[in-house]
Structures are given as C-alpha cells and as structure tokens.
Amino acid sequence: AIKVCMNALCGAASTSGEWKKGWPMRSGDLASLCDKCGCAYEQSIFCEVFHAKESGWRECNSCDKRLHCGCIASRFMMELLENGGVTCISCAKKSGLISMNVS
Ligand SMILES: [Zn+2]
Numbered sequence: 001a002i003k004v005c006m007n008a009l010c011g012a013a014s015t016s017g018e019w020k021k022g023w024p025m026r027s028g029d030l031a032s033l034c035d036k037c038g039c040a041y042e043q044s045i046f047c048e049v050f051h052a053k054e055s056g057w058r059e060c061n062s063c064d065k066r067l068h069c070g071c072i073a074s075r076f077m078m079e080l081l082e083n084g085g086v087t088c089i090s091c092a093k094k095s096g097l098i099s100m101n102v103s
Pocket residue numbers: 005006007010011012033034035036037038
C-alpha cells in the first residue's frame with residue numbers, strides 16, 4: 001500500500017523507503033512521516049522548519065523557546081499555564097508542572 005507523509009505541507013508518497021513516527025493521532029496511532037519530516041520531528045524542529053510563517057507562535061515563559069501553539073506537531077512539546085502563559089515541555093518538567101495536566 002502506498003503511504004503518504006502526514007505532513008500536509010510535504011505530502012511525499014511512497015510504497016517503500018524510510019518512514020518515521022510522528023505525533024500521536026486521535027486514533028491512537030502515530031502519524032507516519034517521510035524521512036525528512038520525521039527527522040525534523042525527532043529533533044523538535046518540525047514547526048520551525050514547516051510552520052515558521054504560520055500564526056500561533058508564542059514563547060516559553062521561562063526560556064523563551066518558540067512554541068507553535070494549537071499545532072498538533074507541537075501538542076506534546078508544550079504545556080498551557082493556568083495564568084494564560086505557555087511553557088515548553090523541558091521547563092514544565094523542571095518545574096514539576098508536567099504531572100498536573102496529563103489529559
Ligand atoms: Zn514528509
């Protein structure tokens with residue numbers, strides 16, 4: 001069967017080759033990404049590479065890392081704060097926030 005890269009901006013289709021796992025989807029499966037997109041996702045730069053010109057970018061309250069809010073590819077790389085701010089996942093872990101908001 002032919003597979004299509006889940007990155008809407010890429011859309012590479014192939015029956016073979018390297019496929020990488022991306023973000024978790026509603027079905028419980030992981031998105032399948034072509035090698036190029038999968039590498040970007042693994043390095044946590046997927047949104048920087050593909051969505052740089054999209055809206056929704058905010059900065060981590062603690063370290064100023066740029067975060068693409070509302071994007072499924074970044075869904076698990078940030079936590080929303082109760083004060084309306086946002087924090088990256090590494091700062092959230094450091095501050096112990098991460099266990100608060102599992103769902
Ligand atoms: Zn791709």
